[in-house]
Amino acid sequence: MVDRYTAAIVQYMRINPEEVPDIVERRKVNLARVLDSFKSLETWEETVPVKLTVFPENILRHEYDEADPKQDQKARVASAVVIPGAETDAIAEKAKQWGTYVSASIHERDPEFPEYYFNTAFIMNTKGRILLELTTSPHDVLDEYKAPLFPVAKTELGNLACMVCYDQFFPEVARQLAFNGAEVIIKPTVFPPYPQELMFDPYDWFTAVNKVRSVENMVYGVNANEAKYGNSMIVDYIGRPIAVAARGRMMTIGAVIDIDQLRWYRNTTKLHNTLQQSRNECYTYLQKPMWPKNKPLLRKKDYAEWAPKPDFY
DSSP states (O other): OOOOEEEEEEEOOOOOTTTSOSHHHHHHHHHHHHHHHGGGGGGGTTSSOEEEEEOOSSTTOOOOOTTOTTSOHHHHHHTSBOSSSHHHHHHHHHHHHHTOEEEEEEEEEOTTSTTOEEEEEEEEOTTSOEEEEEEEOGGGGTTTOOSOSSOOEEETTEEEEEOOGGGGGOHHHHHHHHHTTOSEEEEEEOOOSSSTTOOSTTOOHHHHHHHHHHHHHTOEEEEEEOTTTOOOEEEOTTSOEEEEOOSSSOEEEEEEEOHHHHHHHHHHOOSSOTTTTOOGGGOOGGGSOOSOTTOOOOOGGGHHHHOOOOTTO
């Protein structure tokens, strides 16, 4: 049995490069703001306590300018952080203080892959121990990447997993996590209203994808977006948004997660039981390699020459 608990999204407003141009100083300022934002969890102390706290993507605002020759790939990697390290240690202290699991995305440098940095989502428990890391994209170094590609952490809060931002548009990512046992999929992202000319309903891709990923996999979705764009939301396992944040401002939202109810639903429903009823043998498109593995795309201007196209384009 898993006790009901509150999952909270801190829809965090990051410090912009224009405000603090130096990437190291910007990291320090953003980290301080992240640590201070834990105070917003006080709201739930007297109701269902927060046991899972989720922040958006790239919380330390590790960004670079491709046009600046000083910010070459080597400099970009050097300015990323290590996990575990000073930054995650500071967050771990807050996890202990508030008795909450914490998930976020940070740009990480990995000694095993010194030429690259990764957009890494992590989950740490209430003792500050990191239980899971998922990086974007292991496919770029697939032959050398030894960690599980779609890890799921079995915890006292249910089976937790992460996907990062653009992963949401590939249904295979969420589906593989679900088949690996995920019951709650955490998604840190910085997602603008897109396409820009179609900013509102019924063309809100972010909302549509959040609902569909939960419906088709019968999972809770904890979808944290950066405050500039907002609309962070928690979606239940049948696609209902049960907490939605405002657009354009920093705030914290929360909703109750009931893992026992999810498990009951999966085991009893015969309608839309998509995991049980999946016809895996029929789908042949995954058997044909498409996007080249072991070949990171490091510069946008190389896309036209580098990227393949399906035969039917």
